Amino acid sequence: MSVASLNAALARLKKDSSYGAYGAVSSALDHFQGLEKPYSFLRVAFLRNFTLDPLIPVIKGEAALAEFFPEIYLGGFDQIPQDVFDPQSALYQFKPDLIFLLQWLDPLAPGLTGRFASLSPEQVDDEIARVLALVRQFVTMIRQYSDKPVVLNNFPLPSYPAMGIVDVQVQAVLTLNAGLRQLAKEVADIFLVDMMSVLARIGAERGIDERYWQVGRAPLGPAALLPVGREFGKFIRALNGRTRKCLVLDCDQVLWGGIVGEDGLKGIRIGTTFPGSCFQDFQREVLNLHDRGVLLALCSKNNEADVLEVFRSHSGMLLREEHFAARRINWEDKATNLEAIARELNIGLDSLVFVDDSPFECDLVRERLPQVAVVELSAESWRARSQLMAGGYFDALTFSGEDRQRTRMYRDDARRKVLSAATGTLEEYLAMLGMIAGIGRAGEAEISRIAQLTQKTNQFNLTTQRYTEDEIRRLAGDPAVDVFYLRLRDKVSDMGIVGVGIIKYQAQQARIDTFLLSCRVLGREVEKAFFSCMIDAVLERNCRLVRGQFLATAKNAPAADFYRLLGFVPAAENSRGVDWELSLTGAFPRPAMIGIEVIEPKE
Amino acid sequence: MKISEERLKQVLADVFGIDVRQIGSATSVDTVKEWDSLKHLNLVLALEQQFDITFTVEQTVEILNYPLIKAVLGEHGIEFC
Numbered sequence: 001m002s003v004a005s006l007n008a009a010l011a012r013l014k015k016d017s018s019y020g021a022y023g024a025v026s027s028a029l030d031h032f033q034g035l036e037k038p039y040s041f042l043r044v045a046f047l048r049n050f051t052l053d054p055l056i057p058v059i060k061g062e063a064a065l066a067e068f069f070p071e072i073y074l075g076g077f078d079q080i081p082q083d084v085f086d087p088q089s090a091l092y093q094f095k096p097d098l099i100f101l102l103q104w105l106d107p108l109a110p111g112l113t114g115r116f117a118s119l120s121p122e123q124v125d126d127e128i129a130r131v132l133a134l135v136r137q138f139v140t141m142i143r144q145y146s147d148k149p150v151v152l153n154n155f156p157l158p159s160y161p162a163m164g165i166v167d168v169q170v171q172a173v174l175t176l177n178a179g180l181r182q183l184a185k186e187v188a189d190i191f192l193v194d195m196m197s198v199l200a201r202i203g204a205e206r207g208i209d210e211r212y213w214q215v216g217r218a219p220l221g222p223a224a225l226l227p228v229g230r231e232f233g234k235f236i237r238a239l240n241g242r243t244r245k246c247l248v249l250d251c252d253q254v255l256w257g258g259i260v261g262e263d264g265l266k267g268i269r270i271g272t273t274f275p276g277s278c279f280q281d282f283q284r285e286v287l288n289l290h291d292r293g294v295l296l297a298l299c300s301k302n303n304e305a306d307v308l309e310v311f312r313s314h315s316g317m318l319l320r321e322e323h324f325a326a327r328r329i330n331w332e333d334k335a336t337n338l339e340a341i342a343r344e345l346n347i348g349l350d351s352l353v354f355v356d357d358s359p360f361e362c363d364l365v366r367e368r369l370p371q372v373a374v375v376e377l378s379a380e381s382w383r384a385r386s387q388l389m390a391g392g393y394f395d396a397l398t399f400s401g402e403d404r405q406r407t408r409m410y411r412d413d414a415r416r417k418v419l420s421a422a423t424g425t426l427e428e429y430l431a432m433l434g435m436i437a438g439i440g441r442a443g444e445a446e447i448s449r450i451a452q453l454t455q456k457t458n459q460f461n462l463t464t465q466r467y468t469e470d471e472i473r474r475l476a477g478d479p480a481v482d483v484f485y486l487r488l489r490d491k492v493s494d495m496g497i498v499g500v501g502i503i504k505y506q507a508q509q510a511r512i513d514t515f516l517l518s519c520r521v522l523g524r525e526v527e528k529a530f531f532s533c534m535i536d537a538v539l540e541r542n543c544r545l546v547r548g549q550f551l552a553t554a555k556n557a558p559a560a561d562f563y564r565l566l567g568f569v570p571a572a573e574n575s576r577g578v579d580w581e582l583s584l585t586g587a588f589p590r591p592a593m594i595g596i597e598v599i600e601p602k603e
Numbered sequence: 604m605k606i607s608e609e610r611l612k613q614v615l616a617d618v619f620g621i622d623v624r625q626i627g628s629a630t631s632v633d634t635v636k637e638w639d640s641l642k643h644l645n646l647v648l649a650l651e652q653q654f655d656i657t658f659t660v661e662q663t664v665e666i667l668n669y670p671l672i673k674a675v676l677g678e679h680g681i682e683f684c
Contacts, residue, residue, distance in 0.1 A: 018652065018653065019648065019649050019652045019653070020614050020617040020618070020649055020652075020653060021617070023617035023620075023645065023649060024616075024617040024620075026620070027618075027620020028620070030620055031620055051644070053641040053644065053645070054644055054648050057645065211658075211660055212644070212648075214660070215664075216644060221648070221651075222648045222649075222651040222652040223652075225648060225652070
């Protein structure tokens with residue numbers, strides 16, 4: 001892949017904004033070869049407690065459209081604290097230019113989304129306060145180690161509120177969202193992506209896909225991927241100074257219906273009734289952009305006098321000559337005229353957004369001036385207003401210089417306050433979680449989940465042995481084998497069975513056949529708690545020697561050092577992996593912040 | 604609905620980032636090294652978006668090779684020419 005294939009994929013994306021076209025750009029970026037990248041790098045980190053992988057191609061496409069070469073760090077599923085609290089974490093080593101801290105409400109506050117009706121008003125308030133304090137702690141910790149912008153999301157409203165038509169659950173989520181907005185206001189360079197509004201725009205029933213939530217904790221379905229990904233794109237542009245500055249408008253069929261050169265002043269349609277009302281509403285939106293500080297320009301193939309007459313004497317026109325900073329009304333081609341406008345206003349072509357209804361003109365500009373953003377209006381003029389606004393090309397983080405200055409002072413002040421108050425280590429955070437690890441031997445009720453974990457777990461898996469349910473059942477019934485499982489819960493939620501350990505015994509030796517943990521509980525010292533409980537069982541059998549293998553795969557690097565960290569020594573090495581062994585002298589130390597429960601099998 | 608098979612091939616090519624000419628009846632989770640579990644989710648979403656259909660959960664885990672994808676799309680009334 002080369003610059004040419006990347007450009008081809010980008011050209012396609014500009015015309016066909018489908019998920020597939022984003023995927024093609026994303027792949028072109030992945031396979032890009034050659035040391036000289038066409039754009040500057042942008043290192044974007046995503047911390048998340050849900051599966052957002054399908055969004056990544058859209059975000060990479062958006063970055064490339066803004067002429068960035070994206071490098072993505074995708075934090076582990078539900079691993080936000082591990083990345084945020086540890087100064088040596090993969091997040092900080094990645095040195096992000098921009099951090100998205102994305103959370104879905106269900107895992108963050110199961111009380112608010114699940115058993116809401118069982119909560120008292122005080123409990124609801126406490127839960128909202130807890131979530132806000134947690135998010136605040138995350139962002140203040142990030143601020144200790146990175147001064148780059150952090151983008152948070154707010155939460156969509158429940159589609160079917162817990163109390164039905166007298167609901168207060170919606171109000172609770174709105175309160176939470178207002179608290180996040182306040183947080184973004186107080187702490188410097190914290191921004192809020194309005195997930196609630198984006199999902200409201202597409203419709204929560206369409207955007208949130210219960211299937212993928214159930215199957216893979218991926219709440220955003222096909223209908224949501226593009227709108228949500230593009231919303232993130234707006235932040236990528238705005239935070240990096242890629243906000244466009246000037247809106248260049250065609251006239252006929254854009255600012256009014258009809259062709260002024262043919263239909264005349266009286267024949268064109270612009271006014272308060274359909275179809276002229278569509279154009280008036282479009283003009284109102286353009287004026288709104290003007291009020292926001294966007295420069296306006298005209299670029300039309302017409303006799304200048306005809307067009308100016310419309311601006312000067314048509315009573316339906318909201319836009320007037322004085323709103324425009326530049327105009328090119330002539331019979332030159334539009335690419336040449338756009339270049340002239342950019343020169344006159346002393347801005348780059350990459351600051352222009354060009355709006356036209358003619359596919360020919362739009363294609364010409366896309367082809368000759370790829371830096372210009374093109375909005376090709378549909379023939380259905382009632383669509384024009386949303387077509388203009390959908391791109392968010394002019395979205396900036398603040399409205400005006402003065403506003404920016406004032407906000408900056410306010411923020412710097414608030415930031416100092418926050419920083420002096422910020423303390424906390426991962427250990428303290430973990431202790432606060434109140435984790436309880438439950439360890440038990442597999443019974444019939446657990447067999448299916450245990451087999452599933454051996455099938456699915458790739459990262460923290462020492463041997464990647466895959467087992468069927470029947471095989472697990474047979475092992476669990478074998479007196480020379482222990483099949484252990486680990487349940488984990490904390491103050492927030494019960495994560496269910498998240499770990500499996502299988503030990504086979506022979507002649508006073510214990511061999512670890514399987515040891516795995518679901519990736520979402522990594523980095524909480526849970527593996528040590530689990531392991532120490534397994535060692536208790538080994539000691540009960542009067543075994544003094546434990547052996548285990550690490551079999552490397554393409555994905556299990558996170559587990560590679562496990563045996564060494566526990567004090568095992570390498571005993572042999574072969575092509576498949578390393579044999580480790582450990583002579584036991586007594587019980588294994590347990591991490592202090594995790595409570596242990598031994599679960600007795602149910603008969 | 605009748606669609607050209609090229610359109611289907613293009614969806615797979617875009618998701619996996621491989622040449623459309625490499626897509627055919629032998630394309631499967633075992634022969635395409637880019638086809639991992641996350642790319643699979645992207646593929647499912649891309650197919651749903653492209654053809655405006657909604658798979659059952661069973662279908663989403665079933666479509667592990669090109670002939671199966673065609674068969675499942677057929678169950679949604681999509682034919683190829």
